Amino acid sequence: MTEEKKEEEKEAPKKKKPKIPRQPMPEQDPHERAKNFKEVTYGFTAEFALNESIRCIQCKKPVCIDGCPVNINIPEFIKKVSEGDMLGAAKVIKKSNLLPAICGRVCPQEDQCEMVCVVGKKDKPVSIGRLERYVADYEAAHGTFEMPEIAPKTGKKVAIIGSGPAGLACAGDLIQMGHEVTIFEALHKAGGVLVYGIPEFRLPKSIVERELDYLKKIGVEFKVNHVIGRIRTVDDLIQKDGYDAVFLANGAGLPQFMNIPGENLNGVYSSNEFLTRSNLMRAYNFPEYDTPIKKYKNVAVIGGGNTAMDSVRTALRLGAENAYIIYRRSRDEMPARKEEIEHAEHEGVQFIMLTAPLRVTGNEKGWVT
The missing domain is CATH 3.50.50.60 (FAD/NAD(P)-binding domain)
Known part of the structure; x- marks a missing residue:
């Protein structure tokens, strides 16, 4: 290369790689979804998944892997997505996690892999969880069952x-x-x-x-x-x-109560019973499913975690005209996922902060009032 050519290259402005914003998650209209039990989010389109995968800069030291509880090779599966190889991406994920469709939906990625994403230092982090969900759903729709690599039988x-x-x-x-x-x-x-x-x-x-x-x-x-x-x-x-x-792995299924007067009144549920009736026993499809559940016009849920969000949004879908979250701390201190708080708010849930109940009042028949 001549000296003249080298000088021309130095003077020529470098082309910047176009910045791709974090892709939005398509979802049901809040007013519509507040009346049904269909999945709120639709999942990425192929275009959104491709655009989001290109945002990954393929770090030399991918700290996102350490941020994942099961150490999925995140850069490798995202690279497969960017190449259009969704089934290859699924194979990469399943080397570490056999439940990608579940984890892609409910794992708190914002506190794990996405929290340490290098892209997130100057921009919004790569939507790792949404890409994982997309890959899992794509595999289910287009792939065939493949046996993972299994070691020889141990006899144990x-x-x-x-x-x-x-x-x-x-x-x-x-x-x-x-x-x-x-x-x-x-x-x-x-x-x-x-x-x-x-x-x-x-x-x-x-x-x-x-x-x-x-x-x-x-x-x-x-x-x-x-x-x-x-x-x-x-x-x-x-x-x-x-x-x-x-x-x-018997979980932490026992409910916690506040030990305040009136907790034993009819119409006061633990979240465990309320959600079990609705989810496992399909009370929202009563009488098709023979599981009655009391429906109220005004429902208050005490707490600010994910279980509280699940309960209050379920109550809204069961017909509550007013559904409240009552939480003893501030909104910024709520332990629920930010996305779930925003979804609840968009659906019409009302938030009462810095408030803790002292007692539950009822009528002479023993029902909460």
């Missing part, structure tokens, strides 16, 4: 107590290590909080069923209606049934 048997997120994740890892895995679930349906706690409009039960079916296909055995501790003890599983190890 493991019992997992509980079929919620922890139990399912544990089962997925152990089955790939070559162990024989059985999940014992107390309820009549597997999935734990994924089926009894998280509402249909956030996590459709068909998605959970799809992920459970995948685990069954790769060899995980499920036994529902098995209350371990009543019908069998942990010692029984090891000493009588021949299990080599037991993993306790």
Whole structure:
């Protein structure tokens, strides 16, 4: 190259790579979705997924991997998306996580992988969770079942107590290590909080069923209606049934109460009972499903976490004219996901902050008033 050419190149302005904004998530109109239990968000279109994947700068030190609890190779799967290889992207994800359609919807990525995303230092972080969901849904619609790499059989048997997120994740890892895995679930349906706690409009039960079916296909055995501790003890599983190890994934299902007067009045629900009636037992489809649930015009939910958001948004969909969140701290201190708070607000939920109830009042018949 001549000296003249070199000088021309130095003087020529460098072309900047066009900046692509974080892609919006398509969703139902707030006024419409507040009246139904269909999934709020539609998921990325192919165009949105491609544009979002291009935002990833493929860091030399991808701290997002460390930010992911299961260490998915995030840059690699996003690179596959940018190349149009969605099934390849799914394979990358499933090396670390066999439940991508669930995690892409309900994992708090903003506090994990996206929180440390390098792009997020100067701009909004890459939408890692939304891309994971897109890839998982694409695979379900276009892919065929592929057996993951499974180690030779070890001859070891493991019992997992509980079929919620922890139990399912544990089962997925152990089955790939070559162990024989059985999940014992107390309820009549597997999935734990994924089926009894998280509402249909956030996590459709068909998605959970799809992920459970995948685990069954790769060899995980499920036994529902098995209350371990009543019908069998942990010692029984090891000493009588021949299990080599037991993993306790029985969750934190017991509700917490405030111990204030009036909590035992009719019409006062724990979130566990309220959401279980609506989600697992389909009370929102009463009388098609024989699970009655009391519907009120005015509903107050005490708390500011994700469970509170699920409860208040469910009450709204069940017909409440006024649905309130009552929280003892400020909005900025609410532990719920920012997205869920915004969705609730857009749907018409009313927020009362810096307020804690002292008692619940009722009538002479024992019902809350």
